[in-house]
Amino acid sequence: MAGRLRFGAFIAPFHPLGENPTLAIERDLDLVVHMDRLGYDEAWIGEHHSAGYELIASPELFIATVAERTRHIRLGTGVSSLPYHHPLMLADRINQLDHVTRGRVMFGVGPGALPSDAFMMGIPVARQRDRMDEALDVLVPLLRGETVTRQTDWFTLNEARLQMRPYTRPSVEIAVASQVSPTGAQAAGRHGLGLLSIGATQAGGFNALASNWAIAEAQAAEAGRTMDRNAWRLVGPMHVAATREEARAQVRYGIEQWLYYFREVAALPLAPQDGSDPVDSLVNSGMAVVGTPDDAIAQIARLQEQSGGFGAYLTLDTNWAEWDDKKKSYELIARHVMPAFQDSNGNRDASLRWAADNRPRFIGEAQAAVGARVAQHVAQKGTENIRPEILAAMGLDKKPEAAE
Template sequence: MVGSKLRFGAFIAPFHPLRENPTLALERDIELVQHMDRLGYEEAWIGEHHSAGYELIASPELFIATVAERTRHIRLGTGVSSLPYHHPLMLADRINQLDHITRGRVMFGVGPGALPSDAFMMGIPVSAQRDRMDEALDVLVPLLRGEQVTRKTNWFELNEARLQMTPYSRPSVEICVASQVSPTGASAAGRHGAGLLSIGATQTGGFNALASNWAIAEDKARDAGKTMDRDGWRLVGPMHVAETREQARADVRFGLEDWLYYFREVAALPLAPQDGSDPVDALIASGMAVIGTPEDAIAQIERLQAQSGGFGAFLMMDHNWANWDAKRKSYELIARYVAPRFQGLNDNRDASLTWAAQNRPRFIGEAMAAVGARVAQHVQEKGTENIRPEILAAMGMDKKPAAE
């Protein structure tokens, strides 16, 4: 029986250090998604950020519209749209338009907004972001189903609002709510029966909260008369793989420190030691990151499966730890050697190989018998003049003249 198929993809914030040309950095993000599409990755999620200089994509919708024209199969999600930053009708209309022009390849990831500096520039109190996300999601879900909505809050108003176009995807585009450690995202996902996007799944707090957040989502879903589907649960974590662990460690020396600087100085997440010890060792030892081989990546995903109880997709937290060639190679190695282990791609091949090996004596015997019969027929008709002696010996025959 063919095994279940875990999907693979990337969560592309992105993270580009200030020493790079930003225009070329954006083009490389587009090329990455094209590369993933050719390799058979199922999903790419694109972030929204407006400050701090590293996470350069301001509009995931514009990026998705661009890359949709350069790819064929991969599904493309907003990872995530920051709901407090947008009037719900305007955002719903843009997502619905993308749903049509991508012929259903778009996914709608939502969250409250990750960078306090973004909210500050727009005069949005950080303390209000999660409440505003909930209020926006409450109207976005029916809007994206083509329903009419009237609602007034202290920051937006909808009067008999309805999208002009019926959704391309039915009942609507797939909606997924970002979650880290707090129960906010899990609760919102459960209320609407939406997917869950666990962005910090490999960080200690996020990893420890996986099972409890899923339980919270299921409880909220039951209260709302909805159901949660583990196939719609995405877990996110960083990886870089190479043919050997030594090569992987050497690769990430290229850009790891730039990435860590951003999280130490801007995002304020304690991802690496401050005592001068090797950050590569620390990231690996904590379980937060894979810097190693495809076998190490397989072990990490198995660890996440055991902790969570099962999920539908693993998304690599995209980074630029390695140079472009090594990064592309890492994505290729994961597609070639990691994804097949969790997608049942070789189940039938393995069964076929085992079956053929177990039955080899019978098959070889039948093949030899068939060849022997033809050789005997030839000898009977033409003699042995044109047949090599070793063939005759194998058939238990001697040189004989052709029949008169």
């Protein structure tokens, strides 16, 4: 896909037990500040309420905090679980963030990822996707400043509207989470919203990329809307270092605890439990990059080919590595991976080649200009203060023969 690919992170986050949770959240804030300094475009912050690892309960509070510490990076809810909130209250919070961040907020939505969250609130898991659709049907017009009346079995809106018109016109950007099922793609297409493919590098999610986009486009066409590939984000885990060996050694710090969470809590079989190397499994399956910037470039190119083109790549933040190694990975991606997809050095390369191709002419002209000035000086002041090697280079070290 032509154009400037954006880069960011999808921060659930994942923090194993055994460390200070206050400091863990502070590191998440520091990570977004670090990304802002490195020139990343986006950071998406998750919402979870149980299971111990994913500690951020309110992405809105996190965004409000980190917005004060950053200058450029856009900040999204990744994602707000719509069945957990009355739509008017959620719309009002997002609209307020849109104003206080001066348009840097993005609104990512989904049905809710953890069944344990829904259970605690008495929400039937089987109804979560239906409730997401019902909430989205009213959130879209509310965030455009429209008045909405709607009655469902779980919320009521009577002539509801936001007190303030949105800062971003016509609305804050909205993106719908999608994995393997067509639910997210259908919802995005129905409203002409962005698509957030969270499991883009998992086998099922990878294989469904093109088909989910086709579903979204078909749904959008039925609704008289269009889909924008630039508003499509793909998410996948990635840790890079100077060499593959260094990267693999670094992720040994936390990868087993991350896999434990998905095997025993989230119940997603991401790596084998037969004693084989989990890093080999994740890398060889294409789900993760644990290697060099060149490996990261190859992964993103593979996703571009599979999907047909998208607008942003988001690193799934994993805490596989120690804090300093993790920050270095983000730095290496910014220095060596992002430029490959943003045409950052096209003009520099052309300028370098042009200067190299014309070097003989430029050097000749420069030498001639210097020689003329030296000759002028010799004619006016003599050769007393000119080094002999300079005179020799200019051919001015020979005395004219005496006239016969």
